Amino acid sequence: MIGQAIFFIILAGAVYLFWKNAAKIRRNILLGRDADFSDRPAERWATMARVALGQSKMTRRPVAAILHLFVYVGFVIINIEVLEILIDGLFGSHRVFSKPLGSFYGLLIGGFEILALLVLLACVIFLIRRNVLKLKRFTGQEMTSWPKSDANYILITEVLLMAAFLTMNAADYKLQALHYSHYLKAGSFPVSEFIAPLLPSQASALVIVDRVCWWFHIIGILAFLNYLPYSKHFHILLAFPNTYYSRLKPKGQFTNMDSVTNEVKAMLDPSFVPEAAEVSRFGARDVTDLTWKNLMDAYTCTECGRCTSVCPANITGKKLSPRKIMMDTRDRVTEVGNNIDRHGKDFADEKTLLDNYITREELWACTTCNACVEACPVNINPLEIITEMRRYIVMEESQAPASLNNMFGNMENNGAPWKYSQADRLNWAERD
Amino acid sequence: MEQKIPTMAEMAAEGKQPEILFWVGCAGSFDERAQRITRDICKILQHVGISFAVLGTEESCTGDPAKRAGNEFLFQMQAMSNIQVLDGYNIRKIVTGCPHCFNTIRNEYPALGGNYEVIHHSQLIQQLIDEGKLKxxxxxxxxxxxxxxxxxxxxxxxxxxxxxxxxxxxxxxxxxxxxxxxxxxxxxxxxxxxxxxxxxxxxxxxxxxxxxxxxxxxxxxxxxxxxxxxxxxxxxxxxxxxxxxxxxxxxxxxxxxxxxxx
Structure with a gap:
C-alpha cells in the first residue's frame, strides 16, 4: 500500500511538473507573430505521417537512420510496457497484462527485450560516434559544453533505463523459475535470460534486484520526461506538430510581405487606400518578430547538424551555421520567456536576437540555397529566420553591405543589378 | 542573329500575340557569356518554329536579388511594374533563361497579382524532346x-x-x-x-x-x-x-x- 501511495505521488508530481514546463514552451512559441497554416489539412497529415512517423528524411544517412530507427521504435513500443508498469505501480499488481494476453504476452515481452537490446546497442554506438570517433557533424562553434553534455545525458539515460529494464526481467525470470511467491510464469526473456546467471541465486536478493530495477526504471522514465523541456530531446514530441505545420510551398518561394505590398501600392497609385494594418517592424530584430512557426522550429531542433553539414557557407569555413541560427533562436526565446516569468509581461532586457546572438556576418554569408531546409529531418526552416533578419537590417536599418546597396541602386536606376543602361537590353540580339 | 528577334512592342503593333514570351533576364541581357546562351535559346525556339517575343528594353529585373537580400520594397516595386508590363501585353506563358527569374515570376508574382504559366528553358527543351521536335x-x-x-x-x-x-x-x-x-x-x-x-x-x-x-x-x-x-x-x-x-x-x-x- 505504501509503495502504491509513493508511486502515485511521484507519478502525479512528475506529470504536473512536465505539464507546467511544456505549457511554458507553448507560451514561448506563441510569443511569435501570427501565421496561418490552416490550409491543405490532408496534405499536412500526410507530411506528418511520412516525415515524422515514417522518418522519411532520415534515410539519406543510412547508418544513423537505422540506429535512430531502433531507438525510435524501441521508445514507442516499450512505452506499451510502461503502461503495464504504471498499472502495476498504481494497483499493486504484478505483470497485469500477462493473464488477459495469454501466450501473446510472452511474444510481447520477448519483443520488448530484443528492442531494448537494440536501443541499448544503438545508444552505445551513438555515444562512441560522439565521444570517441568525434564525427564532424557533432562539433562546431555552437556545440559548446551544454549541447554536448545534453546529448550524452540523453544517451546515457537511455542506456541505463534499458539496462534496468533487462535486469529487472532477468530477476523476474529467475524468480519465476524458482516459483517464488507471486512471480507467476509469464513472458519470455530472450535477452535477459543471458543476464540471469550474473544475478544472485537467493530469492530474497532477487526480489530486491527486481524491485530496485523496477523503481529505477519507472522513476528514470518520469525524470527523463521532465528533462525533455530543458533538452534538445523535446524533438520526440514537437517533431509531429512541426512537420504538420510544414511549409508546403516550393522552397524557392519566399514569403510575401503584405505590409510592404500596401505601401508599394500606395506609392504606385496615389488613389489606393490601404486596409488598416497593424504597424509592425519590417523583418526580425528579435524572436518576437518571427512567426510562432519559426519559434516552434527552434524548439523542435535536436541539434543533429544535418543542416550545417550541407551548408555551402559553413563547409567553406564561413561563420554561418544553420544549426546555430536555430539554437540561438531557441535560447533567446527561452530567455525572453524567463524574463516574463521573473519580471512580468512588459519587461524588456537590452538584448536582441540580432547582434547579441546572431551576428550580421553569419546572416550575410547565406546563399539562400535551401540545402539546410532540404536536409532537416523534421522540416525546420532556418532560411526563413535568416531572411527575416536580413529584411530588418535592410529595411529598418539601411545597413546592407555597401556592395549590395550598389546593387539596389542599380536596380532602382536602370532596372538591372549591374550598371547597364536599360536601353541596351536588347543589344545581345544584334550580334552573333 | 540570322533571324530577327521580335519584341512584344513590335508584335503588338502588328496585332500579333506570340505563343510564349522569352524572359531573358539581366544576366542574359548584359553578361557576355550569358548573352551567348540567350541567343542559343532563341535559336532553339526558331528551329522548332515556336512563335515567341522578348520584352527588350521594356524588361526589367524581376527583383530576385533584392528579395533574397532582404529588400522587399525594391522587390515589390520591380515586381509590380513588371506585372503591369506583362499584363499590358496579355502574356500568359513565359519561358525564362534563368532559374532565379523562373522562381520569382512563377512563385512570387502571384501574390502581387501576376499569374502566368512559367517554365525554365530546360523544361522547354525537355518538352520539345518528348514531343519529338528536338533531337x-x-x-x-x-x-x-x-x-x-x-x-x-x-x-x-x-x-x-x-x-x-x-x-x-x-x-x-x-x-x-x-x-x-x-x-x-x-x-x-x-x-x-x-x-x-x-x-x-x-x-x-x-x-x-x-x-x-x-x-x-x-x-x-x-x-x-x-x-x-x-x-x-x-x-x-x-x-x-x-x-x-x-x-x-x-x-x-x-x-x-x-x-x-x-
Missing amino acids: AEGGENFKGRKITFHDPCYLGRGNDVYEAPRRALEILDADLVEMKRCKSNGLCCGAGGAQMFKEPEPGKRDINDERMLDVLEAKANVIASGCPFCMTMLTDGVKHMEKEQEIKVLDIAEITVRANGL
Missing part, C-alpha cells in the same frame, strides 16, 4: 565525353526540377556522370542569395572552388548547368584550377544547339 543530330558529337549536371538551387531544391535538364543530356551519346553532391543534395555554386553582387564573408575557400572538388571527383570534362550565375561561378572555379583546357562549362541550351548544329 540530337546533325551537330557536334558528344560521344565519349563525360558530362555532369550542376543543379541550380532555384531550379532543383527551389522548385523540384531535376529531370528536365538531365533529359537534354540523356539524348546525347555522352557519358553522364553525377557528382557526389547532386539533385536535392546539390551544392550551391555560391552566387545565390545576392552573393553574386558582393564579396564572400571570410572563410577557408570560395564555394565555387569547393564545388570543383566534386567536378574533379566525377572526372567530368563538361559541366552542364542552366543558370547564368552558376555559369559565372563554375567558369571561375575551373579557371582557378587552371583546367580551362580540360573542363568546359556549358548551358543546357548551348549543348542542345551544338548537338543539333543550329
Whole structure:
C-alpha cells in the first residue's frame, strides 16, 4: 500500500511538473507573430505521417537512420510496457497484462527485450560516434559544453533505463523459475535470460534486484520526461506538430510581405487606400518578430547538424551555421520567456536576437540555397529566420553591405543589378 | 542573329500575340557569356518554329536579388511594374533563361497579382524532346565525353526540377556522370542569395572552388548547368584550377544547339 501511495505521488508530481514546463514552451512559441497554416489539412497529415512517423528524411544517412530507427521504435513500443508498469505501480499488481494476453504476452515481452537490446546497442554506438570517433557533424562553434553534455545525458539515460529494464526481467525470470511467491510464469526473456546467471541465486536478493530495477526504471522514465523541456530531446514530441505545420510551398518561394505590398501600392497609385494594418517592424530584430512557426522550429531542433553539414557557407569555413541560427533562436526565446516569468509581461532586457546572438556576418554569408531546409529531418526552416533578419537590417536599418546597396541602386536606376543602361537590353540580339 | 528577334512592342503593333514570351533576364541581357546562351535559346525556339517575343528594353529585373537580400520594397516595386508590363501585353506563358527569374515570376508574382504559366528553358527543351521536335543530330558529337549536371538551387531544391535538364543530356551519346553532391543534395555554386553582387564573408575557400572538388571527383570534362550565375561561378572555379583546357562549362541550351548544329 505504501509503495502504491509513493508511486502515485511521484507519478502525479512528475506529470504536473512536465505539464507546467511544456505549457511554458507553448507560451514561448506563441510569443511569435501570427501565421496561418490552416490550409491543405490532408496534405499536412500526410507530411506528418511520412516525415515524422515514417522518418522519411532520415534515410539519406543510412547508418544513423537505422540506429535512430531502433531507438525510435524501441521508445514507442516499450512505452506499451510502461503502461503495464504504471498499472502495476498504481494497483499493486504484478505483470497485469500477462493473464488477459495469454501466450501473446510472452511474444510481447520477448519483443520488448530484443528492442531494448537494440536501443541499448544503438545508444552505445551513438555515444562512441560522439565521444570517441568525434564525427564532424557533432562539433562546431555552437556545440559548446551544454549541447554536448545534453546529448550524452540523453544517451546515457537511455542506456541505463534499458539496462534496468533487462535486469529487472532477468530477476523476474529467475524468480519465476524458482516459483517464488507471486512471480507467476509469464513472458519470455530472450535477452535477459543471458543476464540471469550474473544475478544472485537467493530469492530474497532477487526480489530486491527486481524491485530496485523496477523503481529505477519507472522513476528514470518520469525524470527523463521532465528533462525533455530543458533538452534538445523535446524533438520526440514537437517533431509531429512541426512537420504538420510544414511549409508546403516550393522552397524557392519566399514569403510575401503584405505590409510592404500596401505601401508599394500606395506609392504606385496615389488613389489606393490601404486596409488598416497593424504597424509592425519590417523583418526580425528579435524572436518576437518571427512567426510562432519559426519559434516552434527552434524548439523542435535536436541539434543533429544535418543542416550545417550541407551548408555551402559553413563547409567553406564561413561563420554561418544553420544549426546555430536555430539554437540561438531557441535560447533567446527561452530567455525572453524567463524574463516574463521573473519580471512580468512588459519587461524588456537590452538584448536582441540580432547582434547579441546572431551576428550580421553569419546572416550575410547565406546563399539562400535551401540545402539546410532540404536536409532537416523534421522540416525546420532556418532560411526563413535568416531572411527575416536580413529584411530588418535592410529595411529598418539601411545597413546592407555597401556592395549590395550598389546593387539596389542599380536596380532602382536602370532596372538591372549591374550598371547597364536599360536601353541596351536588347543589344545581345544584334550580334552573333 | 540570322533571324530577327521580335519584341512584344513590335508584335503588338502588328496585332500579333506570340505563343510564349522569352524572359531573358539581366544576366542574359548584359553578361557576355550569358548573352551567348540567350541567343542559343532563341535559336532553339526558331528551329522548332515556336512563335515567341522578348520584352527588350521594356524588361526589367524581376527583383530576385533584392528579395533574397532582404529588400522587399525594391522587390515589390520591380515586381509590380513588371506585372503591369506583362499584363499590358496579355502574356500568359513565359519561358525564362534563368532559374532565379523562373522562381520569382512563377512563385512570387502571384501574390502581387501576376499569374502566368512559367517554365525554365530546360523544361522547354525537355518538352520539345518528348514531343519529338528536338533531337540530337546533325551537330557536334558528344560521344565519349563525360558530362555532369550542376543543379541550380532555384531550379532543383527551389522548385523540384531535376529531370528536365538531365533529359537534354540523356539524348546525347555522352557519358553522364553525377557528382557526389547532386539533385536535392546539390551544392550551391555560391552566387545565390545576392552573393553574386558582393564579396564572400571570410572563410577557408570560395564555394565555387569547393564545388570543383566534386567536378574533379566525377572526372567530368563538361559541366552542364542552366543558370547564368552558376555559369559565372563554375567558369571561375575551373579557371582557378587552371583546367580551362580540360573542363568546359556549358548551358543546357548551348549543348542542345551544338548537338543539333543550329
